[in-house]
Amino acid sequence: LAHGAGGKASRRLIEGLIAPYVFESGTELRDVAEVALAGGRLAMTADAFVVKPRVFPGGSIGELAVNGTANDLAMGGARPLALVATLILEAGLPTEELEREMAAMARAAERAGVAIVGGDTKVVEHGKADGLYISTAGIGLVDPRVDLSAKRVRPGDQVLLSGPIGDHGITILLARGEIELEAELTSDTRPLWPLVEALIEAAAPGLRWLRDPTRGGVATALNELARDARVTVVLDDEAIPVRPEVRGACEILGLDPLHIANEGQFLAVVAPEYADAALEALRRVPGGASAVRIGAIEEGARPVVLARSRYGGTRVIDMLVGDPLPRIC
Amino acid sequence: MVEGRRITVRGRVQGVGFRPHVARLARRLGIRGGVQNTMDGVLIRAEGTQEALEAFIRAIVAEAPKAARIDAMEVAPDRPEGALDFRILPSRAAGRSTSVIPVDTAVCEACLAEMRDPHDRRYRYPFITCTQCGPRYTVIEALPYDREQTVMRAFSLCPDCAREYGDAEDRRYHAETIACPACGPAVRLIDAGGRPIPGDPIAQASALLRAGKIVAVKGLGGYHLACDATREEAVFELRRRKRRPRKPLAVMAASVEAARGAVRLSPEEEALLASPAAPIVVAERRDGGPLAPSVAPGLRTVGVMLPYTPLHHLLFDAGAPALLVMTSANLSGLPIFYRDEEALEGLREIADAFLVHDRPIAHPLDDSVVRLVGGDIDFLRRSRGYVPDPLPSPFDVDGVVGLGAEENNAFAFGRGTQLFVGPHIGDMETVEVEERYIREFEHFHRWLGVDLNIIAMDRHPLFATRRIAERLKAAFPDVEIVEVQHHHAHMAACMGENGLEGPAFGIILDGTGYGTDGAIWGFEVLYGSYDGFRRVAHLRYTPLPGGDKAVREPWRNALGMLVRLFGREEALRLLEARFPERRTALPILASLVERRELVAEAGTCGRLFDAASALLGLAEVAGYDGEPAILLSERVDADAEYAPYAFAIEEGDPMVIDMTPMLRALLHEYGEGRPIEAIAGRFHATIVASLVEVIRRARMRHPAWSRDVVLSGGSFHNPYLRVHLRRALRALGMNVYTHRLLPPGDGGLAAGQIWVAARTKRAR
Ligand SMILES: [Fe+3]
Ligand SMILES: [Mg+2]
Ligand SMILES: [Zn+2]
Ligand SMILES: [Zn+2]
Incomplete structure (x- = not known):
């Protein structure tokens, strides 16, 4: 098994080895599933968290576990309600660290408005896990006004982004301390439901698709959209917000910010007539001030993501593939 | 009887x-x-x-x-x-296709004489052609080659032209592109806003060029941007507007005499300039000559061509400066403009005026660029005047296509025992270039009428040709996609061009190619044939931090090399002295280079040149593809002998060439103030010596192996490497083969891919 940094390798793993056994063919692969109940729709998600280092500027694994799960629910248009967590502890993990992470989970749960209602704990031998893994499952209630699916995405729809990209991935990379680069950066991990709720209020009928661009970044999330919806996504290269610190680090490291992971941003596709209202609503929510339109859906003979710039033509934005290999000679 | x-x-x-x-x-x-x-x-x-x-x-x-x-x-x-x-007699329809699209050729002497004869009915007519000259590939939409199948069908023949066309004794008997002022296309001059400029278009355009203005000129295969090549302000302004700070610009000289004033030309080079293909010939610039410094900043050479359409001749006849910059009209990242509306829109902020005409260009074609090295043609770019002329293939390649690589790309088609290399497409970095590629690919496919059965492509996971292969596979589900290792394809290209059956040695010196081990290769000694190869030797790997960025900014790659070869501490000390402005970035990058998941490993000749060029203060950052290597190679006298530096070879299978001793000596000599020319010379000599040593050892180890050796890869555009390696290997008793028909760089790669794929698949 290859790495799980998101992107093509992960996609191949899931589509090739996992999905065929558990899902009916043709099922749209999302981060969240819906279960119909009398009187409503229940959203369910499961997630596992493995991060190195476990504590980083702006957050820690416990906080990530809560926000990540709550945000997957939010991306399903659901208000997060409750979650359970399984802890896998490596023998030898300092108890202070465990306590600190439990406190972090509780704080994050409170902020995100979800209850932690249960869980399980397993201790594995020293050397059989990397300190602490957290696996979570969460449920939420889907807002009755939304109908989210890549299949509803149409040419002309607008692509919105909640704020600057790349903060989390670059923060983690630098926090490992292996690269002697310092930057005033913190992870963007945060609950997204308040922003999504505002979006639903303002634009529910025109809201087609939501996704938090975590592993593999914006490029991977939009490539999946292009494939699932069979459309071309065209980005305006100059409109994508990236903090100068992230841009600078990417420059030095030779990375593309579009491939960097985020934990507190999301992409939304909305019908054109709702785009302005949606943006206005997002910008009024604390933390939504830099929400912006970054592109549009176009009729496409082939499902690709393109970035158009004023000078220099149109680039194809591929999913993250792995090694940063040079193409030019 | x-x-x-x-x-x-x-x-x-x-x-x-x-x-x-x-x-x-x-x-x-x-x-x-x-x-x-x-x-x-x-x-x-x-x-x-x-x-x-x-x-x-x-x-x-x-x-x-x-x-x-x-x-x-x-x-x-x-x-x-x-x-x-x-x-x-009518063409014989026997067989699948009798059709070959001819190449475009420069206007002939007879047509020029008529054009300059005041009594001729085509006096000063910019579209004069005959059976011997004029546009072909660029105007033909389909075959057979009849006027009705060319863009000329829009112009019905006047009685005079019709008579010439039908008269077996006439020079224009069956000349499909025949035209005259009464019935053919005409030129116009318009300003940047699209308004016609009154007066004689050619005289007015010449006057604008004399006044230092920039004029877009519609040529045979696309638009050019022209300005006075002797006026620094004009050339500098063209660079500013085109956002092209350093890449050399081609020059069109009014005559051989005018060309001689700007560059040194051998009789062979003059003959090449004046040949029907009329390519851009790269020649040594005259010191103190008339060309503006901005034409080719920092270079000792410049590309020169002669007028090849009647319109070009008329511009000079009307008094345009005798040395004009004549550079392909494109925007950064985009292919050459050839459609009128797109050119007018895209060049609005660059050209002061447009000299246009109403003969459409069916298929765009860039100028070819060649150089004479040791008496052989070295194709830097094989396009106008040569495309789509087929090459003979030593074996059947029917239905096999090669998609090429990524930069300076061209595709190729096999039909029977002929191999057709397509036009220069350029760097596959934008969708626009990809679309151009697909359009011309489809044209070749229709024209040649082959049934696609094998698509050969590079192994690189990120190349755009991979997407194109997927599209082709969707359209033709029966085709088989074959991945060909980059340097195996280079080797096969040189073997195929020379009609070799193999096995042979392949010395492949190149920029970047994806290796079978996931590393970036490009300094390879291979042994094998079309159906397979083994790696005899390669350059020791060093980290290439930042992917494409490490290629654009050679200081990064120099850092990767020194940190690995000298250790972090010594490397940083040396690098801080060399690149003081990068003092903050250096330790960051140094900490990055040993992170395998973030940094590719590479052993390539192109990157070795880049690193040396950066360390010797020639190019910290590349102004254009290959600039650092070109600047370094131009410091060397290709006819001189230099003493190689020390190098090491680790025995093993493959052998590993370690240039640590060379880099140490080079830095030492640089620090002592030895002239760059001497250091650059020794650097080149070391590369040659290391390869000769590898071949010597391989021959000792395997006495039964072939004495044939092919030289391929982009670094063989370097005259010193081509000439000296050939000489040294011959002295060792080897039969040395080089490219003369295909570019040694990636422009020739598709042909090699075809030969490899045809042999590996057909053998089964
Ligand atoms: Fe190559
Ligand atoms: Mg998830
Ligand atoms: Zn002629
Ligand atoms: Zn006529």
Whole structure:
């Protein structure tokens, strides 16, 4: 098994080895599933968290576990309600660290408005896990006004982004301390439901698709959209917000910010007539001030993501593939 | 006594006035019979006396049209049928296709003489052509090559032109592109806002060029941007508007004499300039010559061409400066403009005026760029004047296509035992270039009529050609996609071009290619044949931090090399002295280079040149593809001898060439203030010496192996490497083969991919 940094390798793993056994063919692969109940729709998600280092500027694994799960629910248009967590502890993990992470989970749960209602704990031998893994499952209630699916995405729809990209991935990379680069950066991990709720209020009928661009970044999330919806996504290269610190680090490291992971941003596709209202609503929510339109859906003979710039033509934005290999000679 | 002959002629004999030439000779010498195009050439059936037939056969070769090229001629006895006259017969439809699209050729002397004759009806007519000259590939939409299938169908012949077209004694008998002022295309001059500029368009355009303005000129295969090449302000302004700070610009000289004033030219180079293909010839710039410094900043060479369309000649006749910058009109990352509306829109902020005309360009074609090295043609870019001329293949390659690589790309098609390399497409970095690629690919596919059965492509996971292969596979589900290792393809290209069967050694010096181990290769000694290879030796790997960025910014790659080879501490000390402005970035990058998941490993000749160029203060950052290596290679006298530095070879399979001793010595000499020329010379000599040593050891280890060695890869555009490696290997008793028909760089890669894929798949 290859790495799980998101992107093509992960996609191949899931589509090739996992999905065929558990899902009916043709099922749209999302981060969240819906279960119909009398009187409503229940959203369910499961997630596992493995991060190195476990504590980083702006957050820690416990906080990530809560926000990540709550945000997957939010991306399903659901208000997060409750979650359970399984802890896998490596023998030898300092108890202070465990306590600190439990406190972090509780704080994050409170902020995100979800209850932690249960869980399980397993201790594995020293050397059989990397300190602490957290696996979570969460449920939420889907807002009755939304109908989210890549299949509803149409040419002309607008692509919105909640704020600057790349903060989390670059923060983690630098926090490992292996690269002697310092930057005033913190992870963007945060609950997204308040922003999504505002979006639903303002634009529910025109809201087609939501996704938090975590592993593999914006490029991977939009490539999946292009494939699932069979459309071309065209980005305006100059409109994508990236903090100068992230841009600078990417420059030095030779990375593309579009491939960097985020934990507190999301992409939304909305019908054109709702785009302005949606943006206005997002910008009024604390933390939504830099929400912006970054592109549009176009009729496409082939499902690709393109970035158009004023000078220099149109680039194809591929999913993250792995090694940063040079193409030019 | 009347005898008969059946004469088959192969080569470039279609669309170049070959049949009219044969018919005229036949009439002159009293030969009866006929001539027709066939699937792979021209068939002549001739009847006459023995003396007349012999004179006829001699004259077919001796007086062949300038644009023709006779590769083979077979003469067999035939039974006379008692023909009464000599005829041009309809093309023989036997076989799948008889069709070869001819190449575009420069306007011929006879047409120029008419164009300059005030009494001729085509006096000063910019679209004068004949059976011997003019546009072909660029105006042909489909085959067979009839006027109705070219963009000229929009212009119906006037009675005068119709008479010439139908008169077997006329120079324009069956000239499909025939035109005159009464019936043909016309030129216009318009300003940047699209408004016509009054007066004679050509005279006005020449006046603008004299005044230092930038004029977009619609040429044969696309638009050019022109300005006075001797006026620094004009050239500098063109660079500013085009956002192209350093990449050298081509120059068009009014005449050979004018070219001589700007560059040193050997008689062979002059002949190449004046050949029907009329390529850009890279030649040494004259010190203190008239060219503005901005034409080719920092370079000792410049690319020069002669006017090749009547319009170019008329511009100079009307008083345009005798040395014009004539550079392809494109925007950064985009292909050359060839459609009028797109050019007018895209070049609005660059050109002061547009010299345009109403003869459409069916298929765009960049200028070819060549250089003479040690008496051989080195194709830097094989396009106008050479495309789509086929190459002979040593074996059947029918239905196999090669998609090429990523930069300076061109595709290729196999049909029978012929291989057709497509036009220069450029760097596959944008969708626009990809679309251009697909359009021209489809044109070749339709024209050649081959059934695609194998698509050969590079192994690199990120190349755009991979997407194209997927699209083709969707359209033609039966095709098989074959991945070909980059340097195996280079090796096969040189073997195939030279008709070798293999096995052979391949010394492949290159920029970047994806290796079978996931590393970036490009300094390879291979041994094998079309169906496989083994790696005999390679350059020791060093980290290439930042992917494409490490190529654009060679200081990064120098850092990766030094940190790995010298250790972090010494590397940082040396690098901080070399690149003081990068003081903060250096330790960051140094901490990054050993992170395998973030940094590719590479052992390539191109990157070794880049690193040396950066360390010697020539190019910290590349202004354009290959600039650092070019700057370094130009410091070297290709005819001189230099003492190599020390290097190490780790025995093993493969052997690993370690240039640590060389880099240490080079830095030491640089620190001591030795002239760059001497250091650069020793650097080149070390590369040659290390490869010769590898071959020597391999021959000792494997005495039964072949003595054939092919040289390929982009670094063989370097004259010193090509000349000296060939000489040194010959001294070792090797048979050395180089490229003369295909570019050694990635422009020739698709051909090699075809040869590899055809052999590996067909063998099964
Ligand atoms: Fe190459
Ligand atoms: Mg998830
Ligand atoms: Zn002519
Ligand atoms: Zn006419």
